[in-house]
Amino acid sequence: MFPHCRHFGVISCFVVMILSLSIARASTQEETKQITENKSEEGEPLEISEAEKLETVVVTATRTERLLTETPYSTEVISADAISASGAASVAEALAYNTNLYLPRTFGGVGLEMQGLSSEYSLILIDGQKVPGRVGGVIDLSRIPIENVERIEIIRGASSALYGADALAGVVNIITREGQKPLSLKGTLGLGFDKSFLASADVGGRYKNVASKLALGVQTSPGYDLTPGDIATTGSEYEQFNISSRSLVDIGENLELKQRTDYLYRDQRAVEARSSGAVFDRANRTETFSFLLEPKLRLSNLSDLTVTTSYSLFRDQYLLDQRKSSTLDSVQDTWEHLVSGSVQWDTQEWDSHRLSVGLDASYESLRSERLVSGVGTRNRAAVFLQDEWSVPFVASLSVVPGIRLDYDSQFGTQPTPKLGLRYSPWKPVVFRTSYGWGYRAPSFKELLMDFENQSRGYVVAGNLDLNPEVSKSFNFGAEFTLLRFWKAGANFFYNDLENMIATDLVTQGSAGGANKYSYVNVGKALTKGVESFMQLPLWTFGYLKFGYAYTVARDLILDRRLEGRPKHRFNFGLKTRVRKTGTELFVNATRVGERRFFIDENLDGVLDKVDADAFVHLDLNMKQMIFGQYGIYLKAENLLNAGDPDFLPIQPRTIVCGLSGNL
Amino acid sequence: MNKRISAVDLFGVFRFVFLSALIAGCGAKLVPTPGPEEASDTLVNEDEEIAPNFIQTSDNEDGTYQTIVDAKSHDFWVLFAFNTSDEVGVDDLTDSIDWDLGFKRYNIIANGGISGPGETGVAALMDEDFDSVERAPDVEYLFDAEDSDDEDQDPDYGFLQAGTWYNYNPFDHTLSPKEIVYVIKTTTGQYFKVSIEDYYDEAGDSGVVTFKWAKVDGPQ
Numbered sequence: 074m075f076p077h078c079r080h081f082g083v084i085s086c087f088v089v090m091i092l093s094l095s096i097a098r099a100s101t102q103e104e105t106k107q108i109t110e111n112k113s114e115e116g117e118p119l120e121i122s123e124a125e126k127l128e129t130v131v132v133t134a135t136r137t138e139r140l141l142t143e144t145p146y147s148t149e150v151i152s153a154d155a156i157s158a159s160g161a162a163s164v165a166e167a168l169a170y171n172t173n174l175y176l177p178r179t180f181g182g183v184g185l186e187m188q189g190l191s192s193e194y195s196l197i198l199i200d201g202q203k204v205p206g207r208v209g210g211v212i213d214l215s216r217i218p219i220e221n222v223e224r225i226e227i228i229r230g231a232s233s234a235l236y237g238a239d240a241l242a243g244v245v246n247i248i249t250r251e252g253q254k255p256l257s258l259k260g261t262l263g264l265g266f267d268k269s270f271l272a273s274a275d276v277g278g279r280y281k282n283v284a285s286k287l288a289l290g291v292q293t294s295p296g297y298d299l300t301p302g303d304i305a306t307t308g309s310e311y312e313q314f315n316i317s318s319r320s321l322v323d324i325g326e327n328l329e330l331k332q333r334t335d336y337l338y339r340d341q342r343a344v345e346a347r348s349s350g351a352v353f354d355r356a357n358r359t360e361t362f363s364f365l366l367e368p369k370l371r372l373s374n375l376s377d378l379t380v381t382t383s384y385s386l387f388r389d390q391y392l393l394d395q396r397k398s399s400t401l402d403s404v405q406d407t408w409e410h411l412v413s414g415s416v417q418w419d420t421q422e423w424d425s426h427r428l429s430v431g432l433d434a435s436y437e438s439l440r441s442e443r444l445v446s447g448v449g450t451r452n453r454a455a456v457f458l459q460d461e462w463s464v465p466f467v468a469s470l471s472v473v474p475g476i477r478l479d480y481d482s483q484f485g486t487q488p489t490p491k492l493g494l495r496y497s498p499w500k501p502v503v504f505r506t507s508y509g510w511g512y513r514a515p516s517f518k519e520l521l522m523d524f525e526n527q528s529r530g531y532v533v534a535g536n537l538d539l540n541p542e543v544s545k546s547f548n549f550g551a552e553f554t555l556l557r558f559w560k561a562g563a564n565f566f567y568n569d570l571e572n573m574i575a576t577d578l579v580t581q582g583s584a585g586g587a588n589k590y591s592y593v594n595v596g597k598a599l600t601k602g603v604e605s606f607m608q609l610p611l612w613t614f615g616y617l618k619f620g621y622a623y624t625v626a627r628d629l630i631l632d633r634r635l636e637g638r639p640k641h642r643f644n645f646g647l648k649t650r651v652r653k654t655g656t657e658l659f660v661n662a663t664r665v666g667e668r669r670f671f672i673d674e675n676l677d678g679v680l681d682k683v684d685a686d687a688f689v690h691l692d693l694n695m696k697q698m699i700f701g702q703y704g705i706y707l708k709a710e711n712l713l714n715a716g717d718p719d720f721l722p723i724q725p726r727t728i729v730c731g732l733s734g735n736l
Numbered sequence: 737m738n739k740r741i742s743a744v745d746l747f748g749v750f751r752f753v754f755l756s757a758l759i760a761g762c763g764a765k766l767v768p769t770p771g772p773e774e775a776s777d778t779l780v781n782e783d784e785e786i787a788p789n790f791i792q793t794s795d796n797e798d799g800t801y802q803t804i805v806d807a808k809s810h811d812f813w814v815l816f817a818f819n820t821s822d823e824v825g826v827d828d829l830t831d832s833i834d835w836d837l838g839f840k841r842y843n844i845i846a847n848g849g850i851s852g853p854g855e856t857g858v859a860a861l862m863d864e865d866f867d868s869v870e871r872a873p874d875v876e877y878l879f880d881a882e883d884s885d886d887e888d889q890d891p892d893y894g895f896l897q898a899g900t901w902y903n904y905n906p907f908d909h910t911l912s913p914k915e916i917v918y919v920i921k922t923t924t925g926q927y928f929k930v931s932i933e934d935y936y937d938e939a940g941d942s943g944v945v946t947f948k949w950a951k952v953d954g955p956q
Contacts, residue, residue, distance in 0.1 A: 338763060349910040351940020360763050392766040398939030399771035400808075406765070526909065676903040676912075 132201065133226040133246040135461065135473075136235050137419045137429055145461060145473040145493040146232075147505050147550050147564060149173070151225040153250075158648050158659045160694035160708040160729075162263070162271055162292070164247055165214035167225060169690070170661045172620025172644035173604045174227070177637060178722050182213025188229060188566050189600030189626030189638050190242035194513060194544070196232070198246040200333060202365055203239075205411050206387035207516070216339050216359065218315050220261060220273040221288045223250040229604070230566060231511030231546035234475040234491030237433060237455050241511035241544040242568065249333070251286065251321050255279050256736075263708075263731030267724075269294040271731070282323040290315045296343065297725055299718040304352055307722045309341035327371040337361045351395055358390040376420035385411045408440040427461040439517040443524045445535065449517035455479040469497040479512075483520060487512050487541055506549040515539040519574050519592040531588045533576065540594050544570045558610040563603060570598040597629040600638075615649030615658075634669045637720075639687075641666035655698030662691045670720065685720035689713055703734045771939065790814040791823040800950040802933075807839035808943035814839045818920070818928050818949070833923050841943050842902060842911060842935065844895040847923060849879030851893070854923035858894025861917040866948065872919045872927035874955035901932055911935045911942070919952065927952045 129152070134144040141148060151167055161167035165183040169176050175186040184192030193210030196203070204212050225247050232240040256278045263271040275288035296310035317335040324330055341357040363385035370378040387409040395401040417431035438450040459475035473493035480486050491509030498504075515536075522535035550564030573596025580589040602624035609617045622642045626635040647660040666687045671680040691712040698704045708729045716723045790806040791814060801821055807814050815824040815835035824835040829847075833854040838845040847854035857877025861869060881892040888896075895901055895918065902911035913932040920928045930949045937944040 347908045347910055347940060348905060348912065349908070349936040349940040349942060350938070351936070356766050358763050358766055388763065390763070390766040392768055394768040395771060395939060395941075397771055398937075398941050399768065400939070400941045402768040402771070404766060404768060673906065676905060 129224070131224075131226050132248070133198075133228050133244055135427075135429065135459065136201070136417065136431070137427070142503075143495075145471055145495045145505065146228055146230070146507055147548075147552070147562075149227040149229075151227070153223055155648070156219060156222060156225075158650075158657055158694065158696070159661065159692070160659065160696070160706055161219050162729075163215045163219055164217040164222065164225065167219055167222070168214065168227075168245070169663070170644070170646060170692075171227070172606060172622050172642055172663070173229065175639060175642065175665065176214065179209060179211050181208030181211030183215040184211040185214060185245065186638065187227075187242035188546075188568055188604075189602060189624040189635065190544075190568060190570070190598075191635075193516075194239070194241040194511075194570075196236055196238075196240040196244045198236075198244065199335075199363070200249055200365065201246060201381070202363065202383050202385070203411065203413070204361075205363070205385040205409050206359065206361060206389065208389060210516075213359075216313065216337065216361075217247065218273070218290045218292075218313075218337070220259075220290055221249045221275065221286075221317060223248045229564065230507055230548040231489075231491070231509040231544055231568070233489035233511040234477045234509050235457060235459065237453070237477060237479050237489075238512060238514045238541070241513055241542075241546070241570070249317075249319065250277075251284055251319055251331075258736040259734065261731060261733040263706075263729050265294075265727055265729040267295060267297065267727050269727070269729065271729075284321040286319045288315075288317045299716055299722060299725065303346060304344055305346040306344045307718055308724055309343040309355075309357070311339060311341040313337070313339040329369045329371075331365070331367040331369070333363075333365040333367075335361070335363045345393070351401055352397075353401070354392075354394045354396065356390075356392040356394070358388075360386070360388045362386040372418075372420075373422075375422050376418065379417045379419070380415070381417075382414045383412075405442060408438075410436075410438045412436045425463040425465055429457075429459045431457050433457070437517075441517075444517060444521040445523040446521075449521045451514075451517075452482040453479060453514075471495045481514060481541075483537075484514065484539070484541055487543075501554045503552045504550070505552075506547075508545075508547050511544040511546060512541040514541050515574060515592070522592070531590060534579075534589060534591045536592045539574060539592060540572050542570060542572045542574055542594070542596075544568055558608070558616065560608040561606065563605040565601075565603050567601040568599065570596070570600075572596075573598060595630060598627060598635060599629055600624060600626040600635070611647070611649060614651060615647070618644070618646040618648075620644035620646075633671070636670050637668045637685075639666040639668050641687075655704075657694075657696040657698075659694040659696075660692070662689055664689045668720065683720075685717075688715040688721060690715055690723075702736060703732065705732050706730065789823070791816055793821040796948070800948055802946065802948050804937075805839045805945045805947075806937075806943070807841055807945055808941065810841060812840065813845065818922060818926065818951070819924075836920065836922050836928075837930075839945055842900075842945075844893065844901065844945070845880055846894045846920065849881050849894075850891060851880040855879070855921075856894075856923055857921045858897065859919045859921075860895075860898040861919065862898055864917045866917050866929065866931040869917050869919070869929045869952060871953045872921065872929075872955050877919075877921040902935060925954070927954050 129141040129150055130138050131141050131144060131148045131150060132138055134146040134148045141150060156167050159167060159170055165176055168174050177184050177186060185195050186192060187195050197212045198204065206212060225245065227243065227245050229243040232244045236244055258276055260274040270293045273290035275286060277286035292313040294311050296306055297308040299307040315337040320332045322330045339359045343355045345353040345355050363383065365383040367379065367381045372378055389407040391405045393403045413435035415431055415433040417429060419429045421427050433455040435453045438448060440448045455477055457477035459473065461471055461473045464470040464472060476490045478486060478488050489510040489512060491507065493507040496504045519539055520535045520537055522533050524533045547567040548564055550562060552562035554560050572594040574592050574594055575596045576590050577593045577595065578588060579591045602622065604622045606618065606620040611617055624638060624640060626638040628635050643664040645662045650657045664687060668685045670683045670685060672683050673679065674681045692710050693712060694706060694708045696704050696706040710727045711724060712726055714726045715721060716725055791803060793801050793803040796802055805814050805816060813829055815826065815829060816837045817824045817835050826832040826834060829835065829838060830852055833847060835847050836856050845851040846856040846858050848856040857879055859873060859875050859877050861873065878894045878897050880894055883889055883891050890896065898916055901916060902913055904911055918930040920930055928949050929952050930947050932945065932947045934946040936942055
């Protein structure tokens with residue numbers, strides 16, 4: 074990006090640091106107090122109070138607004154405060170600090186594994202709407218910008234009873250910010266020692282009955298190479314641009330209209346080498362556009378009617394350009410459209426019941442040269458019903474039955490029930506248990522693939538008779554909160570998957586004929602384990618957090634571990650803020666245990682067990698406030714330089730420094 | 737008053753949406769840069785079964801030769817003779833004893849058995865080093881034969897007697913030659929040792945077989 078000034082990042086970092094330290098010392102306490110934007114009172118024991126969470130309103134667990142502490146299903150929240158403290162530059166980075174999630178790097182980008190289940194079994198939403206663009210089952214979380222994110226909500230366990238397809242392992246709902254204040258301006262600028270660059274700005278305002286917000290972001294990165302000896306690169310070089318707008322209009326007293334538009338453009342480039350000696354320049358251009366319109370009508374004091382319509386487009390161009398030849402050149406241009414609408418009625422008209430009834434409908438299409446006839450379409454309609462019943466005479470017990478019925482033009486009907494229980498015998502203690510079904514619809518590629526590899530003579534064909542993959546999941550958890558800041562919790566989970574889709578040889582190629590592979594519902598898997606955490610206050614400055622997750626993930630057909638799933642994950646986090654000096658420190662260390670892979674290392678046709686080493690990912694972020702509204706930060710990622718080209722192709726140690734400002 | 741403001745704002749919102757929709761999906765098309773003009777592209781002639789210039793042989797000046805066969809085509813066999821160390825152009829390969837080996841993609845045939853009227857046989861030496869083979873072994877030299885009752889459904893070519901001559905890497909779908917020394921007994925009773933070295937050209941295109949060979953003495 075800046076070839077002419079190699080040490081630009083380094084020098085500017087130093088200058089900014091020195092300047093800021095001197096200014097910070099001079100700045101008065103008054104100024105710093107203004108900017109902390111902390112809702113807690115002066116006398117609160119914690120300056121960055123995670124206590125805020127107690128008042129946090131969440132939406133994902135029930136598809137309605139509920140207080141975090143009262144949700145029937147355990148919801149984890151990554152708050153704007155936590156995101157800002159960590160200095161995360163994308164949603165992927167923000168999620169990586171959660172013990173219960175593992176974010177593998179895949180062909181399709183940075184994925185998300187929950188409860189030992191791979192990326193295609195988690196539903197990713199932005200403001201409750203499905204994020205388009207799964208590539209190889211993965212929604213690339215590294216492309217979703219963070220600057221506009223208000224909080225991220227995570228629900229673990231099958232949630233298809235509310236959300237339909239893909240919500241087997243859980244749901245991640247990324248909630249974006251609305252314009253609130255009369256006028257707000259925000260900007261961030263970051264420069265990395267690796268010559269990465271990041272800039273974002275947003276303008277928000279409220280005038281009379283209209284609140285609007287416009288956000289822009291640019292990111293570039295030169296990529297990285299973990300094997301400098303060869304011509305191939307490891308991490309793609311990329312440029313990204315995004316623009317988004319949000320509006321909230323109060324039309325009259327009982328009607329509110331929400332609107333959201335997002336566009337994201339991302340170009341990635343890398344060099345790929347094969348053992349044949351072929352070298353490719355790989356380019357991947359993705360564009361995402363989404364539009365949402367959501368009127369919410371207050372029918373009475375006790376019930377709301379929300380109508381949501383949305384459209385999203387994902388275009389993915391993938392080019393392999395062979396050097397010195399054109400034989401193996403390939404271009405794939407994939408267009409994915411999703412139109413969806415829903416109507417939801419929430420009511421508390423009946424004592425001790427909170428009832429939600431809704432209808433979802435969607436139309437999906439995928440255009441790709443690799444599909445039979447080049448295009449696949451499907452319609453889906455669903456009805457769901459959920460009742461949150463506070464059991465009379467047992468004030469602390471609520472029972473939440475729910476059911477959803479999906480009709481899909483491809484595979485027919487799929488029912489998914491769920492039952493949840495929340496019991497709090499004593500205010501600091503909450504028990505939650507749930508049992509639910511989940512399903513994943515076969516993808517267009519699995520249904521309609523028509524791909525022939527001429528050079529090797531094999532054919533992959535889709536299978537229109539595929540059924541959805543189904544899971545049954547059980548979760549039982551307990552959470553303790555003492556004196557608001559001492560917290561601990563554990564959750565036991567069990568997921569049983571059936572009908573998993575795998576490729577299989579269906580016709581052995583005879584002389585001159587090609588082997589034909591297709592997709593079949595043959596797999597079975599089981600994952601179980603425990604997720605736990607403990608949070609301790611650190612005097613008045615912040616807190617320490619420890620997490621541990623134990624996961625058993627097995628392929629029941631092949632009778633072996635599921636590939637790449639770590640059994641153990643430890644997490645240590647530290648977050649402090651000294652208000653007097655306006656200094657913040659964030660440290661996070663995650664140890665991911667060894668992961669097993671099955672690879673035919675000696676090419677004898679038999680898969681060998683390969684255990685990739687455990688690793689520790691250590692990140693650090695320091696932030697210093699200056700002049701009240703401005704902050705400078707220094708972020709060190711992957712300080713221990715974990716990574717290897719085969720099993721952990723992550724970015725080596727990087728240091729980024731930057732400037733952020735609020736008005 | 738309120739109504740007017742919201743209408744104005746709504747108009748603004750939709751204008752923005754409209755503008756955004758215009759740019760959505762309009763990213764420039766990615767196109768590959770064409771590679772240099774390839775020999776095989778220009779020389780493939782559909783009327784002619786066998787086209788010239790698909791074989792290049794160079795003298796390694798140590799008594800061995802290196803031959804590169806462009807066998808990229810799925811449609812025809814490229815034929816080779818040790819005597820001329822070059823290509824053989826014949827109208828019908830089943831009617832000529834002038835060629836010794838034939839190449840099409842990863843298939844290799846010898847002029848004998850089901851493949852041709854000659855008597856070219858193949859022996860495979862598994863644990864031998866190419867340089868140390870100075871004399872043809874006193875073993876049976878197999879002719880290409882129909883598929884027998886084995887696992888695969890390919891003909892039992894002499895070159896497949898020790899399994900495939902290559903290892904297949906399922907991850908990037910590439911072939912790499914196994915360390916096998918093949919000894920060929922030609923129709924004229926001469927013996928040659930052959931070691932297959934590569935299946936790819938410089939750009940990494942498949943179907944280009946490179947092999948090293950030398951004449952050896954017959955068995956004692």
